[in-house]
Amino acid sequence: MQKIAMVDLLGQYNKIKSEVDKAVMDVIASSAYINGPEVKAFQSELETYLGCKHVIPCANGTDALQIAMMALKLEPGDEVITADFTYAATAEVIGLLRLTPVLVDVLPDTFTIDPVALEKAITPKTKAIVPVHLFGQCAQMEKIMEIATKHRLYVIEDTAQAIGSDYHFSDGSSRKAGTIGTIGCTSFFPSKNLGCYGDGGAIFTNDDELATRIRMVANHGQSVQYYHDEIGVNSRLDSIQAAILRIKLRHLNEYAEARNRAAAYYDKAFSGHPAVSIPAREKSSTHVFHQYTLVLHGKNRNEMKEFMASKGVPAMIYYPVPLHMQKAYTDPRYKKGDFPVTEQLCANVISLPMHTELSEEQLTYIVACAMEFLNS
Ligand SMILES: Cc1ncc(COP(=O)(O)O)c(C=O)c1O
Numbered sequence: 001m002q003k004i005a006m007v008d009l010l011g012q013y014n015k016i017k018s019e020v021d022k023a024v025m026d027v028i029a030s031s032a033y034i035n036g037p038e039v040k041a042f043q044s045e046l047e048t049y050l051g052c053k054h055v056i057p058c059a060n061g062t063d064a065l066q067i068a069m070m071a072l073k074l075e076p077g078d079e080v081i082t083a084d085f086t087y088a089a090t091a092e093v094i095g096l097l098r099l100t101p102v103l104v105d106v107l108p109d110t111f112t113i114d115p116v117a118l119e120k121a122i123t124p125k126t127k128a129i130v131p132v133h134l135f136g137q138c139a140q141m142e143k144i145m146e147i148a149t150k151h152r153l154y155v156i157e158d159t160a161q162a163i164g165s166d167y168h169f170s171d172g173s174s175r176k177a178g179t180i181g182t183i184g185c186t187s188f189f190p191s192k193n194l195g196c197y198g199d200g201g202a203i204f205t206n207d208d209e210l211a212t213r214i215r216m217v218a219n220h221g222q223s224v225q226y227y228h229d230e231i232g233v234n235s236r237l238d239s240i241q242a243a244i245l246r247i248k249l250r251h252l253n254e255y256a257e258a259r260n261r262a263a264a265y266y267d268k269a270f271s272g273h274p275a276v277s278i279p280a281r282e283k284s285s286t287h288v289f290h291q292y293t294l295v296l297h298g299k300n301r302n303e304m305k306e307f308m309a310s311k312g313v314p315a316m317i318y319y320p321v322p323l324h325m326q327k328a329y330t331d332p333r334y335k336k337g338d339f340p341v342t343e344q345l346c347a348n349v350i351s352l353p354m355h356t357e358l359s360e361e362q363l364t365y366i367v368a369c370a371m372e373f374l375n376s
Pocket of ligand 1: 062063189
């Protein structure tokens with residue numbers, strides 16, 4: 001059996017190697033390394049895929065969030081609400097821009113931001129909400145959008161982990177993750193569902209004026225070359241990455257299906273086991289399984305991780321420490337016990353290998369190892 005990886009990027013590359021190699025060599029031969037035709041073509045193909053008016057590529061997902069907040073002219077002291085259970089990048093840019101991060105707890109089953117807690121956290125200083133579509137499915141966007149409309153707040157969707165996921169509204173309409181709020185932000189980090197072979201990111205919006213501002217902020221604050229209207233940043237997706245992403249975008253749905261097949265295999269094996277909860281599905285969202293994350297009951301997940309490693313199976317802890325208990329985000333407003341769901345999740349979650357190349361033989365072996373631990 002082939003060695004099991006948490007994410008098998010090489011196996012995935014081997015299947016599209018000839019196409020990718022040619023595309024990369026073509027960019028090199030074209031010498032259009034920055035803002036070349038590949039970037040424009042990728043931008044337009046992603047707009048079509050998402051059903052979104054504007055995609056603005058940038059250098060990574062963290063930049064995407066920062067540029068979104070700068071384009072919305074959020075000012076120091078403005079409060080931005082986000083989930084306590086997320087990757088630090090979400091809160092990092094809020095802090096970097098001297099905005100005030102306001103953390104709220106997540107739902108215990110889907111791990112996405114709790115809309116009730118979110119509404120309670122709104123104050124006159126609140127300007128924006130950043131829901132995180134964690135592990136591959138959307139937060140409860142219909143409720144979040146209702147709250148945002150009622151309180152006149154911007155919504156910046158962090159869809160770094162859920163590109164391609166569909167959200168279904170109660171009126172029967174559907175939208176792609178990241179195209180529902182004011183702005184959507186994503187990452188093309190290699191291990192992401194749509195990952196390039198380096199760093200990359202993008203910002204989505206249906207608002208023409210905002211798209212112009214986003215482009216300006218991402219391009220040194222200039223709308224005309226060498227005329228700088230405000231202080232911006234330099235954040236670009238390079239042409240080689242765009243060329244690779246164009247190829248991978250054509251496979252994105254098939255990649256999501258492969259991830260769902262692996263998730264269904266895990267579900268069948270673990271459902272009903274008293275020592276674990278399988279990942280719950282948000283009823284209004286499809287799941288693209290960026291991660292497959294179990295919650296353990298009465299078993300130590302660090303011991304499980306070590307046990308799995310001893311059998312040659314990697315596992316990861318996303319995330320071991322809630323944001324409000326991270327050294328960098330220490331704040332007198334928050335203390336241990338404030339976000340019990342996140343704290344409980346951080347102590348008990350474990351993510352199993354999840355990628356597009358998992359074979360049935362590998363899945364059988366992973367499940368057998370996990371079961372050996374869980375039944376011990
Ligand atoms: C939820 C979330 N937001 C933002 C980011 C930041 O993306 P990047 O690593 O491309 O800056 C990540 C990536 O790890 C993420 O998982």
